[in-house]
Amino acid sequence: MKQYKVGILGATGSVGREMMKILLEREFPVSELHLFASERSAGKVVAWNGRPIQIELASDDAFKGLDIVLGAAENDVAKRFAPAIVKAGAVFIDNSSAFRLREDVPLVVPEVNGEDVFNHRGIIANPNCSTIIAVTAINALRQLSPIVSIVASTYQAVSGAGAAGPVELSEQVSAVMKGQPVQPKVFPYPIAFNLIPQIGSEQESGYTSEEMKLQYEGQKILHLPALRVSCTCVRVPVMRSHSLSLTLRFHHCPTVFEARRAIQRAPGCKLVDDLGEGQYPMPLDTSDQDLVFVGRIRPDLTDEDGLCLWCCGDQIRKGAATNAVQIAELLINGEG
Amino acid sequence: MKQYKVGILGATGSVGREMMKILLEREFPVSELHLFASERSAGKVVAWNGRPIQIELASDDAFKGLDIVLGAAENDVAKRFAPAIVKAGAVFIDNSSAFRLREDVPLVVPEVNGEDVFNHRGIIANPNCSTIIAVTAINALRQLSPIVSIVASTYQAVSGAGAAGPVELSEQVSAVMKGQPVQPKVFPYPIAFNLIPQIGSEQESGYTSEEMKLQYEGQKILHLPALRVSCTCVRVPVMRSHSLSLTLRFHHCPTVFEARRAIQRAPGCKLVDDLGEGQYPMPLDTSDQDLVFVGRIRPDLTDEDGLCLWCCGDQIRKGAATNAVQIAELLINGEG
Numbered sequence: 209m210k211q212y213k214v215g216i217l218g219a220t221g222s223v224g225r226e227m228m229k230i231l232l233e234r235e236f237p238v239s240e241l242h243l244f245a246s247e248r249s250a251g252k253v254v255a256w257n258g259r260p261i262q263i264e265l266a267s268d269d270a271f272k273g274l275d276i277v278l279g280a281a282e283n284d285v286a287k288r289f290a291p292a293i294v295k296a297g298a299v300f301i302d303n304s305s306a307f308r309l310r311e312d313v314p315l316v317v318p319e320v321n322g323e324d325v326f327n328h329r330g331i332i333a334n335p336n337c338s339t340i341i342a343v344t345a346i347n348a349l350r351q352l353s354p355i356v357s358i359v360a361s362t363y364q365a366v367s368g369a370g371a372a373g374p375v376e377l378s379e380q381v382s383a384v385m386k387g388q389p390v391q392p393k394v395f396p397y398p399i400a401f402n403l404i405p406q407i408g409s410e411q412e413s414g415y416t417s418e419e420m421k422l423q424y425e426g427q428k429i430l431h432l433p434a435l436r437v438s439c440t441c442v443r444v445p446v447m448r449s450h451s452l453s454l455t456l457r458f459h460h461c462p463t464v465f466e467a468r469r470a471i472q473r474a475p476g477c478k479l480v481d482d483l484g485e486g487q488y489p490m491p492l493d494t495s496d497q498d499l500v501f502v503g504r505i506r507p508d509l510t511d512e513d514g515l516c517l518w519c520c521g522d523q524i525r526k527g528a529a530t531n532a533v534q535i536a537e538l539l540i541n542g543e544g
Numbered sequence: 545m546k547q548y549k550v551g552i553l554g555a556t557g558s559v560g561r562e563m564m565k566i567l568l569e570r571e572f573p574v575s576e577l578h579l580f581a582s583e584r585s586a587g588k589v590v591a592w593n594g595r596p597i598q599i600e601l602a603s604d605d606a607f608k609g610l611d612i613v614l615g616a617a618e619n620d621v622a623k624r625f626a627p628a629i630v631k632a633g634a635v636f637i638d639n640s641s642a643f644r645l646r647e648d649v650p651l652v653v654p655e656v657n658g659e660d661v662f663n664h665r666g667i668i669a670n671p672n673c674s675t676i677i678a679v680t681a682i683n684a685l686r687q688l689s690p691i692v693s694i695v696a697s698t699y700q701a702v703s704g705a706g707a708a709g710p711v712e713l714s715e716q717v718s719a720v721m722k723g724q725p726v727q728p729k730v731f732p733y734p735i736a737f738n739l740i741p742q743i744g745s746e747q748e749s750g751y752t753s754e755e756m757k758l759q760y761e762g763q764k765i766l767h768l769p770a771l772r773v774s775c776t777c778v779r780v781p782v783m784r785s786h787s788l789s790l791t792l793r794f795h796h797c798p799t800v801f802e803a804r805r806a807i808q809r810a811p812g813c814k815l816v817d818d819l820g821e822g823q824y825p826m827p828l829d830t831s832d833q834d835l836v837f838v839g840r841i842r843p844d845l846t847d848e849d850g851l852c853l854w855c856c857g858d859q860i861r862k863g864a865a866t867n868a869v870q871i872a873e874l875l876i877n878g879e880g
Binding site for chain 1: 717750759
């Protein structure tokens, strides 16, 4: 079996570290793993697959000879190094939002639009974490009937803001329990025992950048350019796993029975839907695994062409690192 | 000024205790306060307005001579004693859901349908806490144009489950921080760092009893019998104040500017709406006060007749105790 030289750009963040784990878990055929970071981390040694790897300084010359580079860095870093990665002949599978909406860059959730991977010109984008969870949950439903619009309210975990998010929530919770004051650093306001209805910056029509991603990225991934999405993104004091309350409008609405059956068979999904028995998706149950749990499927009482549902998924794994490694798997399997 | 003999049925719970505070805060003209509870609490003495009050055992004979009884007990207790309260000639302002949908019982949010108070035949019902917050937030908007439907996702604090809710969240958070196991008692699953997308029992079409209240009680309070509501109720690890993400469909949609102006002038509301400046309602800011904060007002991108907004309010105060005392105020002012 062919082996690949793989790099991770931004290896020291929470997504980069998760990518290292998932390459091993999924037995991705890695001959060499190169970890790239900024000067702050370069030179440090981390363990991977029982051997030490020294973190390299990201530079234009650093990517020569690599086959695949997984991007786990911020937009500016992704933009800075993408040309060098592509020039080196590697495929850049990037988790930042820098290239997601570019026409020459596929935006891929393997269970949804895996075939798009092969249209790449050196860069493949990994979608926004909430978007990955939502489209994985609803993909089987749009195969029953085209989806016209989505009203979404999110419940997003603090780890969506990087490794510093859970640290901040832990520190704030401890401070509150001791009656001490709280000093927000990562989030603009206290998040312990609070909700913050802003993720991302103000963008258009009163929506945030994070809220618009579900519409624009959803349109591209689902190949539904007319899809309309109204999203409200809310940070909640949960460590890990994003949840979404979705109301979907269809051309012709599937029944709840049809929807459940479709989700039961959908790759990447787990149907957890028995309200009478107290069975529904919850973030504590969906953390540290790769499936998107879907439940609370029921008719939309405001529109006969609508369905409501609730879904949860681990936004660091399926919402980021796992999805990127799955894209890499598609690439190498498509080659063979 | 006329003084009133007031009773509180279920005085030892979180809503009953808040009613005691709010009678004082709002200087309700109380000549005598009688506190009623079950055998577990009867005989205990609590302080109110600088004097001791012995808690009385609720019984059919206990209500004689009272003018107003505020109900802060569960449905079974409310049903058990309502006939005796009415027979004693007192008006029963009941916070349970036992009588809310009965045709001969007004269901009142004073800022919204205060005039309904005077149609009572001895019982006036206080609406569900999330419903009070939602209808207070949207009342000024439906005066701009009739509301046809609402899609709602709630973010409900643990204190909505009574005084034991915050105790359970505190205990669980402490246990998790120490790496100890968590034993749910009040809630069916751990609530620390988790979300539970079930409040109330399974009712119809896959909705819970709590979710259907927003439709049925909303129809009655707003005098909109055709109003359709799809609600998803979610318990979140917040101590106090419920939040709702609402998408409203109108006959003719007001502009965001009109909506903001209307809410700015609406009694019971505070407009907190400047995304660029990071201004929006949050539960920590809305706790321990009576206004419903409304923000994130923006067009619904899925429907040209829609608006989205986000609102928060203290569900023990405006969502329960304050609203009940406001109803009592309407009653006594209407008498005068």
